[in-house]
Amino acid sequence: MLKIKNLHAKVxxxxxxxxxxxxxxxxxxxxxxxxxxSGKSTLSSVIAGKEEYEVTRGEIIFEGEELTExxxxxxxxxxxxxxxxxxxxxxxxxxxxxxxxxxNANRKAKGLKDMPANEMLKKIREKSELLEIDRxxxxxxxxxxxxxxxxKRNEIFQMAMLEPKLAILDETDSxxxxxxxxxxxxxxxxxxxxxxxxxxxxHYQRLLDYIIPDFVHVMLDGxxxxxxxxxxxxxxEEKGYDWIKEExxx
Amino acid sequence: xxxKDKLLSSFLAFEENVDMHTDIHEIRSRAIKDFEEMGxxxxxxxxxxxxxxxxxxxxxxxxxxxxxxxxxxxDVEKYFIDDIDTYKIVFxxxxxxxxxxATTHEKIDACLMSSALNSSKYKPIIDNYFNTVAPKESLxxxxxxxxxxxxxxxxxxxxxxxxxxxxxxxxTGNESxxxxxxxxxxxxxxxxxxxxxxxxxxxxxxxxxTNSVTExxxxxxxxxxxxxxxxxxxxxxxxxxxxxxxxxxxxxxVHTFSFGGNLTRNNLNFYQKGERIDSTxxxxxxxxxxxxxxxxxxxxxxxxxxxxxxxxxxxxxxSSTGVFNGKIIVNxxxxxxNAFQANNNILLDDKATINSKPQLExxxxxxxxxxxxxxxxxxxxxxxxxRSRGVPLKEARALLMYAFANNVLESVKIPELKTRIxxxxxxxxxxxxxxxx
Numbered sequence: 001m002l003k004i005k006n007l008h009a010k011v012x013x014x015x016x017x018x019x020x021x022x023x024x025x026x027x028x029x030x031x032x033x034x035x036x037x038s039g040k041s042t043l044s045s046v047i048a049g050k051e052e053y054e055v056t057r058g059e060i061i062f063e064g065e066e067l068t069e070x071x072x073x074x075x076x077x078x079x080x081x082x083x084x085x086x087x088x089x090x091x092x093x094x095x096x097x098x099x100x101x102x103x104n105a106n107r108k109a110k111g112l113k114d115m116p117a118n119e120m121l122k123k124i125r126e127k128s129e130l131l132e133i134d135r136x137x138x139x140x141x142x143x144x145x146x147x148x149x150x151x152k153r154n155e156i157f158q159m160a161m162l163e164p165k166l167a168i169l170d171e172t173d174s175x176x177x178x179x180x181x182x183x184x185x186x187x188x189x190x191x192x193x194x195x196x197x198x199x200x201x202x203h204y205q206r207l208l209d210y211i212i213p214d215f216v217h218v219m220l221d222g223x224x225x226x227x228x229x230x231x232x233x234x235x236x237e238e239k240g241y242d243w244i245k246e247e248x249x250x
Numbered sequence: 251x252x253x254k255d256k257l258l259s260s261f262l263a264f265e266e267n268v269d270m271h272t273d274i275h276e277i278r279s280r281a282i283k284d285f286e287e288m289g290x291x292x293x294x295x296x297x298x299x300x301x302x303x304x305x306x307x308x309x310x311x312x313x314x315x316x317x318x319x320x321x322x323x324x325d326v327e328k329y330f331i332d333d334i335d336t337y338k339i340v341f342x343x344x345x346x347x348x349x350x351x352a353t354t355h356e357k358i359d360a361c362l363m364s365s366a367l368n369s370s371k372y373k374p375i376i377d378n379y380f381n382t383v384a385p386k387e388s389l390x391x392x393x394x395x396x397x398x399x400x401x402x403x404x405x406x407x408x409x410x411x412x413x414x415x416x417x418x419x420x421x422t423g424n425e426s427x428x429x430x431x432x433x434x435x436x437x438x439x440x441x442x443x444x445x446x447x448x449x450x451x452x453x454x455x456x457x458x459x460t461n462s463v464t465e466x467x468x469x470x471x472x473x474x475x476x477x478x479x480x481x482x483x484x485x486x487x488x489x490x491x492x493x494x495x496x497x498x499x500x501x502x503x504v505h506t507f508s509f510g511g512n513l514t515r516n517n518l519n520f521y522q523k524g525e526r527i528d529s530t531x532x533x534x535x536x537x538x539x540x541x542x543x544x545x546x547x548x549x550x551x552x553x554x555x556x557x558x559x560x561x562x563x564x565x566x567x568x569s570s571t572g573v574f575n576g577k578i579i580v581n582x583x584x585x586x587x588n589a590f591q592a593n594n595n596i597l598l599d600d601k602a603t604i605n606s607k608p609q610l611e612x613x614x615x616x617x618x619x620x621x622x623x624x625x626x627x628x629x630x631x632x633x634x635x636x637r638s639r640g641v642p643l644k645e646a647r648a649l650l651m652y653a654f655a656n657n658v659l660e661s662v663k664i665p666e667l668k669t670r671i672x673x674x675x676x677x678x679x680x681x682x683x684x685x686x687x
Contacts (some may be wrong), residue, residue, distance in 0.1 A: 048638045076640035088635045092656030095651065101649060106640040158639065200635075 001026050002047075002166055002198050005057035009046050016042040017244040018222035019058070024166070024197050030235060031200040031208055034219035035241050040201045041085055043219070044170040049075050062166065077109040079165030083155040083172050089143040095154065096138045099124060099161055106162065127160040131187045148175030156187045163191070168199045173207035185210030205237035218244055253429075255398075256288055258282065260313045261395060268398055273463065274367055277381050288388035288466035300573040300605040301544040306487045306513050309457045311429035313396075314345035321420060321453070323350055329338050329451045330416060333668045337415040337425070339401040344430040346399060353624075358444070360415045362431055366402040374482040375404060379437050383465040383493040385519065390491050393463040397433035400462075403446065407469065409437030410519055414445040414664060421486070423456040434464040438472040445457050445664060449479045451484035456514075464492045468500040470524065475503050475663055480511035481674055484539065491517045500523030505662060506533040507671050508543045519548040527556040534655045534671075538567035548577045551584040551614075557627050560591040563655045566602035577609040578619060586616050591621040596628060596654060598647075648681040 009017040049072035062069040216232040338352035366372040608621040636646035
């Protein structure tokens with residue numbers, strides 16, 4: 001589904017990604033772990049198409065197409081979804097209206113008519129139940145005054161509504177208490193299908209107790225330096241990142 | 251001939267053609283003298299520093315348009331809010347258009363200034379209120395001198411107007427450039443309530459200049475909601491002078507939606523002459539090309555325990571220019587005043603300009619006054635967020651602009667009007683938003 005080859009990227013002249021190789025197939029869950037500043041969030045922004053990040057070398061192939069050719073909205077239409085580490089607040093636009101705009105924008109890109117209002121409401125109800133979201137929450141302005149947990153839950157709610165092929169969860173566990181973490185992880189697990197894939201980006205192993213990855217990659221200084229199974233996550237939790245730094249001579 | 255001279259020499263001819271009470275004749279004669287002394291405002295005056303009338307005044311305006319009644323309702327239907335029942339007072343080139351109007355004398359008066367000025371029935375109201383709220387300023391005096399027609403709305407005490415009133419001024423200017431000067435008087439009695447929607451619409455490519463004066467008198471506990479839709483074509487300029495005198499515990503709001511026109515100047519003055527008064531001044535401006543919109547507001551707090559709320563949002567594209575000049579005066583007696591003012595702007599292009607200037611003159615010591623002004627661009631992170639969800643750039647920008655302006659729309663009390671404004675904004679931004687915010 002996703003093939004990243006020798007990806008280099010910089011932002012404001014600073015080299016952040018220094019040769020990333022990563023392959024994700026349908027049905028798989030991958031986790032990228034690494035200390036702060038290793039480039040994890042940059043990688044997710046680059047895949048989603050943030051313009052401030054300049055790809056200087058390498059390629060990102062998604063379903064056989066070079067993703068860097070496309071605008072962020074086109075990548076979304078192709079099925080790439082990014083759950084933001086810091087979701088933005090949009091006062092004046094309710095969650096429901098935002099969802100309606102987003103769903104219909106994606107339908108329009110596929111040549112479909114707007115989703116009928118009753119169908120939309122049904123879908124919103126169904127998916128909000130999955131994330132245990134209160135009805136009142138839906139008529140609030142998007143992310144405005146939301147707690148950290150509410151924001152993240154709202155991200156996964158959007159993911160549930162959009163049903164992407166590739167979901168990138170950027171530090172979705174940060175700022176979550178244990179109940180919110182369980183709800184979010186449960187949502188992600190329920191959305192799992194043989195034809196979609198998830199890339200979990202996290203600092204801690206905690207989230208991976210709930211979302212069990214098939215592969216764990218360790219990122220240091222803009223490169224993936226070690227890959228393994230889920231046991232690698234436990235090892236990192238126990239020993240920290242220093243032993244890997246020594247092992248790879250970084 | 252310069253426009254000023256032309257107007258002065260037209261005055262005598264104008265007077266000859268109009269029936270009037272002698273009192274009105276005197277008011278007019280005084281006004282033309284005042285105008286003669288003051289002339290048109292220039293950029294040398296502080297209040298006109300950022301708005302020049304030079305270009306607008308250079309046309310050879312017709313002051314006495316011929317009666318034009320060939321407009322068919324179907325052709326202008328779109329300019330009405332027609333999905334709710336309303337009273338309508340409609341003018342074409344400054345002359346009353348009965349076939350487009352729906353006036354009333356039951357319970358309330360929603361009718362013509364010309365009939366109010368000439369009939370003995372309304373003489374007491376005219377004597378009490380006409381030209382009493384408007385200050386002596388050059389453009390207001392000019393309007394007074396030539397005042398003949400406009401809307402006359404009289405809500406007796408303890409009366410709630412049963413439906414909103416639309417006041418629409420069409421201009422056809424078939425001959426050439428046209429100057430129109432509507433004069434409106436709105437008197438709202440104790441405990442009474444009225445909603446008014448006003449619009450100026452040019453139907454010609456010839457230049458049109460409107461110099462409109464509206465006086466509003468809100469008696470004790472009256473509630474007045476006034477909405478101005480300014481979405482004229484780009485040959486039309488508007489100088490709107492609206493003056494509101496409020497009495498004890500009254501609540502008045504003016505929302506100004508400025509999307510169209512060449513040059514638009516809004517002089518909006520509130521005079522608070524009683525305690526526990528609430529005044530609201532809100533506006534959304536979305537303009538582009540070389541359009542110019544100037545909001546010049548004054549809230550004069552004269553008595554204790556009153557509030558005023560100002561919230562103006564502007565989105566400026568291309569080479570458009572905006573001005574916000576908001577003056578708040580708090581008299582020494584006006585203790586416990588709460589006066590708020592906010593002016594937030596987004597500049598979409600390098601050539602777009604906004605001049606924002608709050609002026610606070612506070613003579614009382616126990617007051618809460620705040621003012622804030624921001625000028626910025628659309629937030630890149632928000633744009634990326636929306637685009638990453640599949641919303642195309644153009645729509646994402648529009649959505650953020652909506653979100654930006656939304657709290658001004660929230661206080662619009664007529665849902666159909668809110669929907670209409672939302673549609674006009676969407677059209678202006680070139681997007682199709684399938685819901686109202």
